[in-house]
Amino acid sequence: MRCCRCAVLLVLCICPLASLVMAPCPRGCCCPHPGFLVLCESLGLRSLPRSVPLSTSALSVARNQLCDVDHLLSPFSGLQELSLGHNLLTRFPRGLPPSLESLQLQENRITYITAGALRQLGNLTRLDLEDNRIRAIQPGALRGLGKLRVLTLKGNELTSLPSNLPPSLTHLDLSENCIAALDLASLSSLVNLQVLNINSNCLRSVPDSAFDKLPSLRSVDLNNNLWACECDILYLYRWLLSGRLKMATDLVCAEPVHLAHRLLMNLSVMAICPRLLKPVDRTQLSSDLETTRPTSKRDRVEMLQKASKETSAGLFPEDIQQDFPRTRLLPYSLETLTYEECLFLNKTPPLSTSHLKTTASRPEEEQGCRDNVTVRYPQSNATSAGGSVPSTNREAVMVTPNTRPFTRQDSAAIVSLLAVLCVLVALLMLAVLLVLKKILVRQQRVAPLDVGSGG
Template identity: 25%
Template sequence: MKRAIAEGSSDSTVISLGEIITVDRILSRKPQGSKLLILVLCLNIQSEVESCPGACVCYSEPKITISCQQQGLTAIPTEIPIQSQRIFLHNNKITLVRSTSFTSCRNMTILWIHSNNISLIEPGAFYGLNKLEELDLSDNTNLKSINPVTFRGLVHLHTLHLDRCGLMELSTGLFRGLFSLQYLYLQDNNLQNLLDDTFIDLANLTYLFLHGNKIKSLSENVFRGLINLDRLLLHQNRVSLVHRRSFHDLGKVMTLYLFNNNLTVLTGETMAPLVSLQYLRLNGNQWICDCQARSLWNWFKQFKGSSSELECHLPPHLAGRDLKRLQSSDLEGCIDSFNQIRTSVFSTKTRSGKLATGSPPLSSHDGSMKCCQPEMDKSFIYEAKGKAGPSSHSSRPSSNNPLKDKENMSKTKYVETDPSKNGSNKQINDSPFGTFPSIVDPPLTKLRPEFLEPIEPSTVPTKKRQGCSKKNKSKAQCRLTQQGNSSTLQLSLSLLIPPLVWSLLLLC
């Protein structure tokens, strides 16, 4: 009887030994009609799992799961059962996700492919996986870029791991249509810029992890649409500029990390939209604590949450002090931060060995008001280093008009602080953890005298004229004397030539 039941079952039917024994006992006690009914029920018992891939372990509780991690796989198995709900393929050597890899897995809710060698995901690889809720692609360091249509149709996806994938950029529309997404992990990549409206469709996103990248600035609409965001982690980047409206949609953010960046100035207007903020970390930046910091200082007066220290870097007499604990009188003056920064350029190198960038910290994309302007000519600072002329990041662009250029060269050089005029958006620091030394550099007044001597205008010819005697009282007299000397020489030559000619004729 046991053999008959086993032989009569379909290929997909698997009946345990205990079930066969139980059915055998029931059949031995029941009439013939009941035996046939029970036999039909047994034949319709569904299998727990269809055929399991050779290198995998399959089980059905609590959900139908295919586990193939750490098996040395170089490709995704082709015989994955169609009823699989959870598929674990992490810690293998898979290099490619084909467009046909999961076409039959329409019931899948969790897919882990992290810690592989994936370098390409073909468009359509996740097409039709309408029930997918969690996708982990992290730790695939060769991925670098993802096609913008890769995640289309994943309307129930709530968690997406893309951390440590070597991503260089986020394609326009990459997260389009992911209306259910709540957790997005993008940390520890090579992202340098974030485009406006990158996250426009992620209205339900609550956690956004962007730390450990190389992001340099935050534009006006970079976070537009994140109306329910709770946690934003941007620490350990290279952020030196935050647009005054960057956070305009982040009214529900409770945690903001911006520590270990290249910030020098952050306005209170920028922070104002963060009305729910409770935890703020801004340490590890190079804060300038003068009039530029007053609006942020005022904002902290009404901030009720928890904050790290904001250690002042400039001016020197406030170095090391917490901006939040300063008195109003400490912020009344405007330091010549331009001079202080140039001093740092002379004596400070970044960790990469390059000189720190030197644009004044007052510049901003949005043209916000600047509280102080340099009052003296700064051109000698550039030319004191071997008279090489201004560096490219501080000189204004040529107007392609020779007459105009010559006129500008004859005028006193003035370094513009408005990027709309000089076209340069570089900030003071460009390394992840700052470029300033722990000891503040001395002001320019302590430089050696030879660096403080006025430099000749750039229009002075390279040829040196013959110097005049100190006895001359004016340049005009000097020129007359030089002309007189020239005339005397000519007369002497004219008197000597005839005797020489006669002497030659006599010799002949």
């Protein structure tokens, strides 16, 4: 009897504790696996349900009206997945269990993330902060997330790339923010990054070698930014042309004005950065010549021969293509070039720029530039009026006549003239028709009189 009584007392003591741990599903919630998975969504809750089992490993209280859950979830030591999305949280929750691996906080009202907010969440592999109001992430706030693989910050108000991002990241979504520049230090640490979405931001260009230190990168979305199609964007332009990634290349220019709304990949290098072919400043050129140009004729000829070899080898275009303009190009000006040197240059092949062409089509503005190319005429043996040229240098270049090219204004004038002629011809035909009509009417009136008189 005593043993039976002891057993009954033991059961009565254990059952209340068991009922606390293995409590039934909270009212209104859905529990497919009681004690493991609890879904309490869209119930208008202002606080967490009290009867959620402590052994729950996945809890969702999304789409409610929760404003503060600080330290309310710390007793759930085995919680691995937590969804607090679509609530009214104004700051990152405190006192979350360290066992969390997935945390969803999308569509709340969080504005700032402090350095200590995620200090205890070293097991997180997925963090979703989409569609909040985050303006800043304190430096070092994400440093301790050594297992984080997926970070979503889409639809916030960030103006720069978060610093100290964990190297374990494989997916980073920063789209629909206000980011105006990419920080090389933050990007270079993401050696495992595979997917980067930074579309719908305020980027104007991408710094050099921004993506070169991301060996695992396989997808990048850069659409809908404020791309300035100028010299600073040439790195991104060539990186897209390299075809390293299979990605959409329909990046639209926002600046400068004459290239706005045009696709970046449809432009040429010269259209993007015209300064690559601009002439050297005359004052700078004169100062360089004082120190670099040889004084003797023999040295000058040797310099021209060297320049000819570099031109045939394609060294100048290579420097231009890599955006390193030469500061001491060969001076082709009346002040520095003699007649003999001009004749020597005439024998050398012209600079070929065929390899400067890219796979992108040339813009319409540059197609019109072909009409202004100077026409080269056959060489002649005639000498100038000032004297004769030695027999060794008789292959002179004739002066190019100042021919006026056929322009659009000429074509418009011709079209206008043809239109006037057509109008005159039409008026003339109309006059002829009117005269013929009058003649026919007159004959109809005269014909009956003639018949009556004959009867």
